[in-house]
Amino acid sequence: RMFLAWLVLVAVKASQFHASWSIDAPGASQTSLTVVWHTESVTEGLGVRFRPSSSEYSGYADPFRLVAGSYKNSSVEKGTMREAVLTNLRPSTEYSIQVQLSDGEWENKTYSIRTASKDNGFEFAFVADTGLEGRPDNLAIATRRVIKTIGEWNVDLVLLGGDYVYYQTDKRFGSLDNHIDKFFESIQPFASHSVIMPTYGNHEFELMENVETWKSRFSVPEGMDSGSHYAFTVGKVRFISLLAGDCHTIEPMNEAVLAWLDKELEASVNNPDYKWVIPFYHIAPFSNGHSHPSNIVLRKRLGALMEKHGIRVVLNAHDQSYERTLPLNGTSGGEWSVLSRELDCYDSETQGTIYIKTSPGGKLSNHGNSFSWFTSDDAPSYTAVRESAHHHILHVSVSDDYNEITFTVWGIPSEDYKEAHVIDEFRYTLSDNCSPARARKRTQRAGKTQQHIIEAI
Secondary structure, three states: OHHHHHHHHHHOOOEEEEEEOOOOOOOHHHHOEEEEEEEOOOOOOOEEEEEEOOOOOOOOOOOOEEEEOEEEOOOOOOOEEEEEEEOOOOOOOEEEEEEEEEOOEEOOOOEEEEOOOOOOOEEEEEEOOOOOOOOOOOOOOOHHHHHHHHHHHOOOEEEEOOOOOOHHHOOOOOOHHHHHHHHHHHOHHHHOOOEEEEOOOHHHHOOOOOHHHHHOOOOOOOOEOOOOEEEEEEOOEEEEEOOOOOOOOOOOOOHHHHHHHHHHHHHHHOOOOOOEEEEEOOOOOOOOEOOOOOOHHHHHHHHHHHHHOOOOEEEEOOOOOEEEEOOEEOHHHOOOEEOOOOOOEEOOOOOOEEEEEOOOOOOOEOOOOEOOOEOOOOOOOOEEEEEOOOEEEEEEEEOOOOOEEEEEEEEEOOOOOOOOEEEEEEEEEOOOOOOOOOOOEEEOOOOOOEEOEEEOO
């Protein structure tokens, strides 16, 4: 009897649950969710049941609403991937979700995902360059801690910045598909309750991986090139995900993609419903690290578009260190001009684009089996803050009126016994002046690892 009970428990287990916003339409993130999960069953018609998590809500006569799912086309080796689109949801509402495993059988676990707010602010995280825990070379030394930290933040949205499994140097589980399975299982500490939206890096694009295989596991808006590049909106923030997959060129972007991006940026910055437009892509146009220096071609081509449309902040990763630039323009020629030396707060009068490179998210670089040390003792003149002695996660808080965003970068030590701490923090406000500075101070330290790092309160 104990053996039979154990079999039942095993049978009611799904894997790889995650939710996203696959519809790019006004208000779609407030009223819809797309749920993806894996089951061992090949039975047709499996679905999702869901309801608002609040016990006080009594709008449904039945405990759960039921939505039929569909097969999600993928090359998963065992079982099947499923997808269900939940619509007509309430904004700013947490939903309890259960997934179906086979005919008449539901997983004995409930997931909780929030729809986007219509009028209030939200929080999101950006993480990249994670790797899979337990690599034989021990390079993914902080991956579990990074993922656990994001899970504890309980943010509304996690932007995934690319380079997830490093299949070129880690083949423990056989096929690429098996490693992708492991990735989605490993991020459950946050994927089980936060929406995730990806971009892809050089490893997914070209280093013994296949970006189409990766794309088949996520559900995102169609965008350009079947979701390689896409946009979505949360409240009054427009996000644009771009696939920059080559370390030295703009590939796989081409002139058609750049034209799409130009049009998307123009429409977004001129839309009165949006207060912020935030592009994110993997390869860094500004990087002083030895592992992955600046992609100058990308800087020229994308920088020109960012300046043309007045983009304030761009998120990148790739090189295993943290760097934030000062507000810049003049990048279309490959160089730059610094428009402000301010470090802590920017207002509506600020001109130029700030590039934030946040890496690694748990895995050290294969170049030297370490963080990416900086190639010059003196930081390039574009630098606001840089640090190369921690793993890094970006936490972003958008105010309720959408007039202010606070960017906070946390440093996660490789050693478990050391505490995480704030590496950098700054605010960007749409008002005409910044409020008084925080009760923090900055220190500029000589050497290749740190510049203008925030010290504790």
